[in-house]
Structure formats: C-alpha cells, structure tokens
Amino acid sequence: MTNKTTSNKPTTAAQPLTAEQLKERIVRHLHATLGTDLNKASPQAWWRATCAAVNESVFDGLRTTQREHYEQDTRAVHYFSLEYLMGRLFSNNLHNLGLYQSAKQALAELGHDITELEEQEEDMALGNGGLGRLAACFIDSLATMNLPAVGYGIHYEHGLFQQEFQAGRQIERPDSWREYGNPWEICRPESVQEVSVYGYVETVYDLQGRMKKVWHPGRIIKGVPWDIPVVGYHGSSVNVLRLWESRASDFFNWDVFNSGGYVDASRENIEAETISKVLYPNDETEAGKELRLIQQYFFCSCSLKDMIRRYKRAHGDDWSQFPQQVVIQLNDTHPAVAIPELMRILVDRADMVWDEAWAICQQVFAYTNHTLLPEALESWSVRMFEKVLPRHLEIIYEINRRFLLEQVDVRWPGDNDKKRKLSIIEEGHEPMVRMGHLSVVGSFRVNGVAEVHSKLVQSDLxxxxxxxxxxxxxxxxxxxxxxxxxxxxxxxxSSMLDRLVGTEWPTDLKRLSKLAAYADDVKVQDDFMAIKQQNKADLAKVINELTGVAVDPAAIFDIQIKRLHEYKRQHLNLLHILALYRRILQNPDYDMVPRVFIFGAKAAPGYKLAKEIIYAINKVAEKINHDKRVKDRIKVVFMPNYRVTLAEKMIPAADVSEQISTAGKEASGTGNMKLALNGAITVGTLDGANIEIAEEVGADNIAIFGLTVDEVKDLHRSGYHSRDYYHNNPEIKAVLDWLETDYFTPGKPGELSAIKHSLLEGGDPYLVLADFEAYQAAQQQIDGWYRDKAGWAKKAIMNTACVGKFTSDRSIQDYVDRVWQLKPCHVD
Ligand code: AZC
Known part of the structure; x- marks a missing residue:
C-alpha cells in the first residue's frame, strides 16, 4: 500500500474562510441557487443559501478525497447498516470544517442569528436509536481519522415517526424530512443499480456438463444512490454515506406500459417505491415482514454491486485482490443477507468454484452484535425466504450443509443436538433461517459492543x-x-475546556483527563457549575415551550432519554417518583432537594406496554405538577418527539443520568457516555458500558446500584417471585395500588393498571421490583451528594475529565486494530 501517511491523527484545518468570503457565497446562492432577494428571503431560504455556501467547501473535500482514494487504490471499510440516525448536519458540518465562527459572523452581518437558522433543518432520522446513532458517530470518526470508508444504507423517504402526545398518549405522525429536498445530498444517476427479487431457480448444464443454477427473477427494482458527504473534523477527508432509493425498473415498466397497462405499470411503480418508503420503527424487535427482508436485500445487493463495480475499475476480473481491498462491517444481522448475495455473485455470475468464493467471503465480512434480547434476534421463515430470494435460500442451505459437515461434525462427531443447535436453519413446525448464525459462520470476526456484552455474546449466545x-x-x-x-x-x-486543557481534545479526548487536576479548584468548580446552570436555564425554556411546564433551573435535572422499553425500566424511575410523591403527601415537610424528572422516549407503535408506560408518566406528571402540596419539590416532564436535536439540548443540562437497565440487557448504551461527558452523574446498574464508565470515573463519582449480571441469573434460576417484594415492601405495594385507583385519571380507575399487572401477574421479567429498594437508596445518595455544592461540582468535573475512553475515535481505532486492518489515507 502506498499511503502517504500512516498517522491517523487528523490534520489541522485548511485556511478557514473569512466571514467576508462566506457572506459573498451566501448572497450569491441566495440569488443564483434560491432565486430570491435579500429583502424577500425567508429564514428557510437563508438557511438553504448558507448550506449551499458550505457545500462549496464540502464538495471540494469530497472530490479530492475520492480522487486520492482512487489513485492510491486503498483498502476501505464498507459499513452496512439499515439505520443512520444523523440528526441535523448544518452546525455539525460547520464545526467540522472549522467554519462555525465565520458563518455565525457572516449571518449576523446579514441580519440573521445562526441558531435560529439551525432550527430550519429537519432531523435526518433514518434510525431508531442506539444502533443507528452509533453508525452516525462511526462515520464521523472514520472521516476525521482519514480512514477510507463508505457507509451504505437506505434512503428512506420517511424516517422514524414523529411523536405527539394527545391527552397523554403517544400518537405517531409520518416524518417527511425531505419533503422540500435536502441540501446535503447528491443524487448519482450514473451509479444506478438493478436488483432482482422473487421468481424461481432453474438448473442447467453448460457445454462441459457442469451444473449451473439460473435465477429467473420475478421482479427487477432500480436502486438510485443518494450521496451524503461526511465531513471529518478539521481533517481533510470527506467520506460518503451512500443511501439507496428504490424505483421501478424502466425495463420492466415499459413492457406493461406498451401493452396498454398504464395503471398496472403505475402500480408496479408504487410497489417498487414502497421498499425505501419507510423505516421500520422497531427498536430491538424483529418484525418478520416480507417488506423488511426485501429492504435488507435491496440495499445489500445495490451496495455490493456498487463496490464490485469500483473494484473492477481497478482490477478487472482478477478477484484475488478483493479481500485485500475490501472489508464489510455488518451492523447487526440486518445486512446478513449480503453474505449469500456475495456468494451468488461469485459463484453464479463470476463462475467461481464454491471453495474459492467462500474463502473470499470469509475474509470480507465482520459482524457486530448489538443485543442479546431474544425478540431482536432475526430469523426468517424458510417459506418466505424461498419466495423472495429462492437462489439465496439454496446458497444458505449449501453454506449450512458444509458448515455442519466440515466443522460441527468434525468437532462433535455424531452429535445431533449440537447440529440442531448450530444449524443456520432452525427446524420445527415452521423452519426458520437464523441470521445470527449465518453472520457468525460467514464472518472472520464477531464483536459485541461493551466488555460485559461481548462476554455474554460468547458465553450465552x-x-x-x-x-x-x-x-x-x-x-x-x-x-x-x-x-x-x-x-x-x-x-x-467547550470553550472552558479549550482554555483549561487546550484545543486538541475534540480529536484526542483523553486530554480531558488534565481537567482532573482542577477538580478541587474552587474557581473551576464555580465556572463549571455556572455553565451547567446556564445550560439548564436554556433547557428550562425549551421545556416550557414544548410542554408548558415551568421548571426551576436550581433543581436537580434528572434525565432519562432512550427508547422506551421494559428492560430500560422507565417504569422503575416512575415508581420511584411515585414513592417520593407519596412521602411528600404523608409528610408535608419531607426534605428533598427539588428535582425535575425529565423523560424523552419513543415507543414502537405496536409495543402496547411501552405506550402504557408513556401514558402513565404523562398522567402522573400532570397530577404532581399541579399539586400545590408538592411545593415544586418534584416536577415531571415528558419531552415530546425525542430525537437527536432534542438530545443535543438536553444532555448539556443534565445533572443526573439515568442508566437503569436490568443487568445483562443493555448491550452498551451510548447515551450514558454523552451524559457523563457533559458532566452528569450516572445513577446506573452494572450493565453494558456503565461498568466501564464506573471503572473510568471511580466509585465516588457514580451511583451504582442493583443486581449484577450473575445475581440476575441466580435469581431467575432460583425462581423470582415479584409478589414477595410487593407484599414485603409497603412503599412498593402502596405505589402499585395507587396506579390502579383513579387518583391520576379522575373518573377512570384502572387506566394505569397495565404496569402493576406486568409486574405482578406478568412476573416482572426485568426485575423492577427486585431492584426498587437499591434504586431508591441510590437516589437518596444522589440527593445527599447534591447538597454538598463543592462535592457535587467535583464529581461532575471528574465525570467530564475521566470519560475520554468513550470517544468513537477510540472505538474506530479498536476496529482498525482488531478487525479491519486499515491504513489512513491522507488527503491534501
Ligand atoms: C443498541 C443497544 O441496545 C445499545 O445498548 C447499544 O449501545 C447500541 O445498540 C449500539 O451498539 N441496539 C439497538 O439499537 N438495536 C438492536 C436491534 O440491537
């Protein structure tokens, strides 16, 4: 390899544009791109003109990066992900290009406040939660570290639904993020791909008498690529996120159209376009729907063909270099169908013998597991697979046959139980294709996403x-x-950190550790907490605008933001709030530091209990927030439509970070890292990355509580009876019974009983009641800590100082070292 540098430290920013130069660009685009005038332009037009001005720099970087990667013929990672939760790109691109200050000034001189223009942008919410946001952080790091990389995914017309509350209940509305076009994307008609689905497989013999399989597809779909440039921070690389939009194939439509079937042709159009129409809104549950499988196959097939086209431009039909040039990271099992697809291309299309093709595959794929929850482990009915991808099913059978024969039977001769357990095909009344098994068998590396999770992937999965x-x-x-x-x-x-630890921390986060030396410095403590206070005042305004609830920035801001799921235990948080409320009613002088409990969470539209939990929190909030007896000691707010943009406003204002999943269930968590980085103190279980956060910040600076992974297993093994906790703890009993009355839902008793029901009759699968007592003790500890202003400031500072490990640059470096074996490619 002939890369120019081997260091992956980002280079310093190129000479940034001056405000004057940016002004000229913005005005030019207002006229030439937007076709409007200074005095007439709407905020939307100003925003778009500024995006166009910024894009001049972005596209420059994109062209040079692509030229450099092409000329140097570098090995690259191809990140395959069904989800990218990007959020907004405006301020991110400005910051990464080092243009934020100039743009702010330019816009101010043109009479506009940059933060107001930022509000013009819709979130690009092409993901559900952790997995999709991780992909977005990773592509930011890859570009920043000058690593050759392409992100591949789907160009959903509608991203994750927008959430509204009606009388406290979640209502879903479609997300039309690009209704009026998105300034950051470029359509690439020259790189369109075609993808086949359905049909049947024919066995034929060639002139040498060799058997060949020919797939006669039932339908052909066109994949249109949209490129989103990904700008590295002060680095020179601009990588690409390539997202595929589905359209009806021209070829197919003409036939129907010419035979007079205009309506039929239109229907086909609609069906083809359905594939990229909408993101499945399920976080950690597998839908098992045909359209979902087609989505997965569609983007994998388009992406592989795109990669192969690029490879062939440099290497022709010589496949020998392919595994040296290409590595594909499978973001969970969602893109696992890429494995049989690459086999099909090599065996059926490139006429390669099976062993040679399989050897290539096994050097190319790596798989990341993001969850152990059984309901999230994808499996597809053989019946459906055969209908949609008949040739791929045959290939999977062959992969499985050889795996069972050459690996399993050699290791455990004659052991049919092992074969049954390891088979990619799960036998039974309805045989299923296990995508996790396929991913492990087809990959050279498999990773979990935190130490404890990776151990459990190995020991339990x-x-x-x-x-x-x-x-x-x-x-x-x-x-x-x-x-x-x-x-x-x-x-x-950020500016305080620039002053105290230097300006290099954004690309070298371990430098934040220098802050620890100031943890006892009174002036630094005051400054740190003054900043927190200002951020809280900002958030208080947002809370008021969105929910109408007035909150006091002097109270503890206690934040739980993540998807709504029983294992994440938002209901444990709710039970504790109810317990505090009850203590106040029983003892009007109950002494507690005023606290604002803030939630943000979307529930999958079909997840009934999750929606009931949202409803319960909203009803309890309504009651408590209006109860004069509470004297503002407790406020509860549920922020509607939680998304990346809202997270960016909430995280800097958090005092307390709720990370309270049942141990063993949260693979890693990443919100936990963001909150600690911004100086929040975690109340958390020993689960996922909480364990590693605790190691970094030290026991004094985190409130750990609850059962450990082993204790959870033991408790389940010995038989868990949630009713015992209900009967033995009067506080638990009282708050659960309370939920059944009409206290929070006047005139409608029983409206909130779903929670109690799941915890008692439902057996409390996530051990909410078992952890309640420890949880409330940890909360009491937080209350005590907060009363000591200096002590709290020190803890908050130590959190920011000690979490340098959790930069995605370090994760990416780990992938480079342990999986990808990739070299940076410096771009001038
Ligand atoms: C999430 C995990 O639940 C979360 O713990 C982790 O931090 C994140 O992935 C990134 O690794 N999983 C998902 O979002 N979804 C699925 C299907 O696992």
Missing amino acids: FPEMVALWPDKFTNVTNGVTPRRWLKACNPRL
Missing part, C-alpha cells in the same frame, strides 16, 4: 461457535463523537 473459532470473537466498546456531543452541543463547556 454462541458458546459452541466460540469453541469452533475462539479467535473469531472480540470486543469493541462503543463510543460517541465528541464533536457533536460536546463541542457543538455544549459551546460553553
């Missing part, structure tokens, strides 16, 4: 696979990009 291939398994602890999650979202703290 795939123990036999580990016995077969111990070196295949590794860990890469997640990380978050400090550019978005500190630099851009918390400008006050």
Whole structure:
C-alpha cells in the first residue's frame, strides 16, 4: 500500500474562510441557487443559501478525497447498516470544517442569528436509536481519522415517526424530512443499480456438463444512490454515506406500459417505491415482514454491486485482490443477507468454484452484535425466504450443509443436538433461517459492543461457535463523537475546556483527563457549575415551550432519554417518583432537594406496554405538577418527539443520568457516555458500558446500584417471585395500588393498571421490583451528594475529565486494530 501517511491523527484545518468570503457565497446562492432577494428571503431560504455556501467547501473535500482514494487504490471499510440516525448536519458540518465562527459572523452581518437558522433543518432520522446513532458517530470518526470508508444504507423517504402526545398518549405522525429536498445530498444517476427479487431457480448444464443454477427473477427494482458527504473534523477527508432509493425498473415498466397497462405499470411503480418508503420503527424487535427482508436485500445487493463495480475499475476480473481491498462491517444481522448475495455473485455470475468464493467471503465480512434480547434476534421463515430470494435460500442451505459437515461434525462427531443447535436453519413446525448464525459462520470476526456484552455474546449466545473459532470473537466498546456531543452541543463547556486543557481534545479526548487536576479548584468548580446552570436555564425554556411546564433551573435535572422499553425500566424511575410523591403527601415537610424528572422516549407503535408506560408518566406528571402540596419539590416532564436535536439540548443540562437497565440487557448504551461527558452523574446498574464508565470515573463519582449480571441469573434460576417484594415492601405495594385507583385519571380507575399487572401477574421479567429498594437508596445518595455544592461540582468535573475512553475515535481505532486492518489515507 502506498499511503502517504500512516498517522491517523487528523490534520489541522485548511485556511478557514473569512466571514467576508462566506457572506459573498451566501448572497450569491441566495440569488443564483434560491432565486430570491435579500429583502424577500425567508429564514428557510437563508438557511438553504448558507448550506449551499458550505457545500462549496464540502464538495471540494469530497472530490479530492475520492480522487486520492482512487489513485492510491486503498483498502476501505464498507459499513452496512439499515439505520443512520444523523440528526441535523448544518452546525455539525460547520464545526467540522472549522467554519462555525465565520458563518455565525457572516449571518449576523446579514441580519440573521445562526441558531435560529439551525432550527430550519429537519432531523435526518433514518434510525431508531442506539444502533443507528452509533453508525452516525462511526462515520464521523472514520472521516476525521482519514480512514477510507463508505457507509451504505437506505434512503428512506420517511424516517422514524414523529411523536405527539394527545391527552397523554403517544400518537405517531409520518416524518417527511425531505419533503422540500435536502441540501446535503447528491443524487448519482450514473451509479444506478438493478436488483432482482422473487421468481424461481432453474438448473442447467453448460457445454462441459457442469451444473449451473439460473435465477429467473420475478421482479427487477432500480436502486438510485443518494450521496451524503461526511465531513471529518478539521481533517481533510470527506467520506460518503451512500443511501439507496428504490424505483421501478424502466425495463420492466415499459413492457406493461406498451401493452396498454398504464395503471398496472403505475402500480408496479408504487410497489417498487414502497421498499425505501419507510423505516421500520422497531427498536430491538424483529418484525418478520416480507417488506423488511426485501429492504435488507435491496440495499445489500445495490451496495455490493456498487463496490464490485469500483473494484473492477481497478482490477478487472482478477478477484484475488478483493479481500485485500475490501472489508464489510455488518451492523447487526440486518445486512446478513449480503453474505449469500456475495456468494451468488461469485459463484453464479463470476463462475467461481464454491471453495474459492467462500474463502473470499470469509475474509470480507465482520459482524457486530448489538443485543442479546431474544425478540431482536432475526430469523426468517424458510417459506418466505424461498419466495423472495429462492437462489439465496439454496446458497444458505449449501453454506449450512458444509458448515455442519466440515466443522460441527468434525468437532462433535455424531452429535445431533449440537447440529440442531448450530444449524443456520432452525427446524420445527415452521423452519426458520437464523441470521445470527449465518453472520457468525460467514464472518472472520464477531464483536459485541461493551466488555460485559461481548462476554455474554460468547458465553450465552454462541458458546459452541466460540469453541469452533475462539479467535473469531472480540470486543469493541462503543463510543460517541465528541464533536457533536460536546463541542457543538455544549459551546460553553467547550470553550472552558479549550482554555483549561487546550484545543486538541475534540480529536484526542483523553486530554480531558488534565481537567482532573482542577477538580478541587474552587474557581473551576464555580465556572463549571455556572455553565451547567446556564445550560439548564436554556433547557428550562425549551421545556416550557414544548410542554408548558415551568421548571426551576436550581433543581436537580434528572434525565432519562432512550427508547422506551421494559428492560430500560422507565417504569422503575416512575415508581420511584411515585414513592417520593407519596412521602411528600404523608409528610408535608419531607426534605428533598427539588428535582425535575425529565423523560424523552419513543415507543414502537405496536409495543402496547411501552405506550402504557408513556401514558402513565404523562398522567402522573400532570397530577404532581399541579399539586400545590408538592411545593415544586418534584416536577415531571415528558419531552415530546425525542430525537437527536432534542438530545443535543438536553444532555448539556443534565445533572443526573439515568442508566437503569436490568443487568445483562443493555448491550452498551451510548447515551450514558454523552451524559457523563457533559458532566452528569450516572445513577446506573452494572450493565453494558456503565461498568466501564464506573471503572473510568471511580466509585465516588457514580451511583451504582442493583443486581449484577450473575445475581440476575441466580435469581431467575432460583425462581423470582415479584409478589414477595410487593407484599414485603409497603412503599412498593402502596405505589402499585395507587396506579390502579383513579387518583391520576379522575373518573377512570384502572387506566394505569397495565404496569402493576406486568409486574405482578406478568412476573416482572426485568426485575423492577427486585431492584426498587437499591434504586431508591441510590437516589437518596444522589440527593445527599447534591447538597454538598463543592462535592457535587467535583464529581461532575471528574465525570467530564475521566470519560475520554468513550470517544468513537477510540472505538474506530479498536476496529482498525482488531478487525479491519486499515491504513489512513491522507488527503491534501
Ligand atoms: C443498541 C443497544 O441496545 C445499545 O445498548 C447499544 O449501545 C447500541 O445498540 C449500539 O451498539 N441496539 C439497538 O439499537 N438495536 C438492536 C436491534 O440491537
């Protein structure tokens, strides 16, 4: 490889544009691109003109990066992900280009406030939660570290639904993020791909008598690529996120159209376009729907063909270099169908013999597991698979036959139980294709996303696979990009850090550790907490605008933001709020530091109990917020439509970070990292990355509580009876019974009983009641800590100082070292 540099430290920003130069660009685009005038332009037009001005720099970087990667013929990682939760790109691109200050000034001189223009942008919410946001942080780091990379995914017309509350209940509205076009994307008609689905497979013999399989597809769909440039921070690389939009194939439509079937042709159009129409809104549940499988196959097939076209431009039909040039990271099992697709291309199209093709595949794919929840482990009915992808099913059968024969039976001769357990095909009344098994068998590396999670992937999910291939398994602890999650979202703290630890921390986050030396410094403590106070005042305004609730920035801001799921235990938080409320009613002088409990969460539209929990929190909030007896000691707010943009406003204002999942259930968490980075103190279980956060910040600076992974297992093994906790703890009993009355829903008793029901009759699968007592003790500890102003400031500072490990740059470096073996490619 002939890369110019081997250092992946970002280079310093090129000479940034002056405000004057930016002004000239903005005005030029207002005229030439937007076709409007200075005095007539709407805020939307100003925003778009500024985006166009910024894009001049973005596209410059994009062209040079692509030229450099092409000329140097570098090895590259191809990140395959069904989700990218990007959020807004405006301020992110400005920060990464080093243009934020110039743009702010330019716009101010043109009479506009940059933060107001930022509000013109819709979130690009092409993901559900953790997994999709991780992909977005990773592509930011890849570009920043000058690593050759392409992100591949789907160009959904509608991203994650927008959430509204009607009388406290979640209502979903479609998300039309690009209704009026998105200034950051470029359509690439020259790179359109075609993808086949349905149909049947024919066995034919060639002139040499060799058997060949020919797939006669039932339908052909066109994949149109949209490129989103991904700007590295002060680096020179601009990588690409390539998202595929589905359209009806021209070829197919003409036939129907010419035979007079205009209406039929239109219907086909609609069906083809359905594929990229909408993101499935399920976080950690597998839908098993045909359209979902087609989505997965559509984007994998388009992406592989795109990669192969690029490879062939440099190497022709010589496949020998392919595994040296290409690595594909599968973001969970969603893109696992890429494995049989690459086999099909190599065997059926490139006429390669099976062993040679399989050897290539096994050097190319790596798989990241993001969850152990059984309901999230994808499996597809063989019946449906055969209908949609008949040739791929045959290939999977062959992969499985060889795996069972050459690996499993060699290791455990004659052991049919092992074969049954390890088979990619799950036998039974309805045989299923197990995508996790396929991913492990087809990949050279498999990783979990935090130490404890990777251990559980090995011990609980795939123990036999580990016995077969111990070196295949590794860990890469997640990380978050400090550019978005500190630099851009918390400008006050960022400038303080610039002063105290220097300006290099955004690309070298360990430098924050220098802050620890100031943890006892009274002036630094005061400044740090003054910034927190200002951020809280800002958030208080947003809360008031969105919910009409007035909150006092002097109270503790206690924040739980994440998807709504029983295992994340928002209802544990709610039960504790109810317990506090009850204590206040029983003892009007109950002494507690005033606290604002703030939630943000979307529930999957079909997840009934999750929606009931949202409703319960909203009803309890309504009651408590209006109860004079509470004297503002407790406020409860549920922020509607939680998304990246809202997270950016909430995280800098958090005092307390709620990370309270049942141990063993949260693979990693990444919100936990963002909150700690911004100086919030975690109340958390020993789960996922909380364990590693605790190691970094030290026991004094985190409130750990509850059952450990082993204790959870023991309790389940010995038989867990949630009713015992209900009967033995009067506070638990009282608050659960309370939910059944009409106290929070006047005239409608029983409206909030779903929670109690799931915890008692439902058996409390996530051990809410078992952890309640420890949780309330941890909360009491927080209350005590907060009363000591200096002590709290020190803890908050130590959190920011000690979480440098959790930059996504470190995660990416781990992937480079443990999985990808990639070299940076410096771009001039
Ligand atoms: C999430 C995990 O739940 C979360 O713990 C982790 O931090 C995140 O991935 C990134 O690794 N999982 C998902 O969002 N979804 C699925 C299907 O696992």
